[in-house]
Amino acid sequence: MKRSLVIGVFSAKGGVGKSLIASNLGAVFAERHKIPTVLVDLAAGLGGADLLLDVQPERTWAALLPVMDELMPQHLELAVTPHASGLHLLASPEVPDLHADMQRPTLEALLAALGQEYTLVLLDVPTGLGVLNVAAFHLADIRLVVMTPDAPALRATQRYVGGFAQSEKPVGLVLNQYGRGAPVNPKEIGEHINRPVYAVLPVDSSAVWANISYGKPCALKRRRGLGHALRRLASATLKAAKRNALWEYDSSSN
Ligand SMILES: Nc1ncnc2c1ncn2[C@@H]1O[C@H](COP(=O)(O)OP(=O)(O)OP(=O)(O)O)[C@@H](O)[C@H]1O
Ligand SMILES: [Mg+2]
Structure with missing residues (x-):
C-alpha cells in the first residue's frame, strides 16, 4: 500500500498562524x-x-464520513477543492459537532486513502489537546508546532510539547510573528522549552493582508519577509523529512 508523508501543523494556543x-x-x-x-x-x-x-x-470531509470504511479515489476526487497552485484542499465542514466523528480510527482511514492519491498530506490541526489533535499528533510523521513570542504561548507550548515528550518522531518548533520588541528571543525560547526553535517567521502584516484579501499565498508571491521565510521552511522541512530529523534548520538568515 502506498503511503504519503504526513506533516501536521499544531499549536497549544489558538490564532498563532497555523492555517496561514x-x-x-x-x-x-x-x-x-x-x-x-x-x-x-x-x-x-x-x-x-x-x-x-x-x-x-x-x-x-463531512461528505466522506459515511463512506470512510470504503473510501475510493472517486470519493476523494469529489470531496477536494483544487487551488491555482495545484494544491488540493479537503476543507473543514461548518458543523463543529463533526469533531466527534473524526477521531483516530476515522483519521487513520482517511490518511490511508489519501496516501494512495497524494505524495504529501498536510494537516491543519485544531488548537489544543482534544482527541483529534492528539490523534493527529501521533499519526503525523513530522509535527510543526507553531507559537508566538509571548509568555502565554511560551508556557502553553512548553506544556504541550512536554506532554508528548516520549514521542520519537520529529517535532519542529516554529516561532511565528517574531519581530523587534518581542519579549523573548528564539534562543531563550529554545532554552525554556528544552528544544531548539526550528524556524523563525517574521511579523509581516502587509504580506498577510494581501494573502487574505486576494487568496494568493504570500510564499508564492513575495520575494522577501514572510513569503521568503515560508519558502525556506518548506524546503527545509522536505529535506528534514528525508533525514527524519528537524534540528539542522538554520533560522539565522531569515
Ligand atoms: N507572520 C505573521 N505576520 C502578521 N500577521 C500574522 C502572521 N501570522 C499570522 N498572522 C495573523 O494571525 C491571524 C491568525 O492566523 P491563522 O488563522 O493562520 O491562525 P491559526 O493558528 O490557524 O488560528 P486558529 O487557532 O483559530 O485555527 C491571521 O489572520 C493573521 O492576521
Ligand atoms: Mg486555523
Whole structure:
C-alpha cells in the first residue's frame, strides 16, 4: 500500500498562524516542488484554509464520513477543492459537532486513502489537546508546532510539547510573528522549552493582508519577509523529512 508523508501543523494556543503556515506550505509544495499535495483542514466549524486560499469548497470531509470504511479515489476526487497552485484542499465542514466523528480510527482511514492519491498530506490541526489533535499528533510523521513570542504561548507550548515528550518522531518548533520588541528571543525560547526553535517567521502584516484579501499565498508571491521565510521552511522541512530529523534548520538568515 502506498503511503504519503504526513506533516501536521499544531499549536497549544489558538490564532498563532497555523492555517496561514499550512496553506502556504501546501501551495509551495504543490507549485514550486511539484509534489502532489493535499491540505486537510481538520478544524470543523472554525476552519480557515479555504478563506486563505480564496476557494469556495462545494464539499468538505463531512461528505466522506459515511463512506470512510470504503473510501475510493472517486470519493476523494469529489470531496477536494483544487487551488491555482495545484494544491488540493479537503476543507473543514461548518458543523463543529463533526469533531466527534473524526477521531483516530476515522483519521487513520482517511490518511490511508489519501496516501494512495497524494505524495504529501498536510494537516491543519485544531488548537489544543482534544482527541483529534492528539490523534493527529501521533499519526503525523513530522509535527510543526507553531507559537508566538509571548509568555502565554511560551508556557502553553512548553506544556504541550512536554506532554508528548516520549514521542520519537520529529517535532519542529516554529516561532511565528517574531519581530523587534518581542519579549523573548528564539534562543531563550529554545532554552525554556528544552528544544531548539526550528524556524523563525517574521511579523509581516502587509504580506498577510494581501494573502487574505486576494487568496494568493504570500510564499508564492513575495520575494522577501514572510513569503521568503515560508519558502525556506518548506524546503527545509522536505529535506528534514528525508533525514527524519528537524534540528539542522538554520533560522539565522531569515
Ligand atoms: N507572520 C505573521 N505576520 C502578521 N500577521 C500574522 C502572521 N501570522 C499570522 N498572522 C495573523 O494571525 C491571524 C491568525 O492566523 P491563522 O488563522 O493562520 O491562525 P491559526 O493558528 O490557524 O488560528 P486558529 O487557532 O483559530 O485555527 C491571521 O489572520 C493573521 O492576521
Ligand atoms: Mg486555523
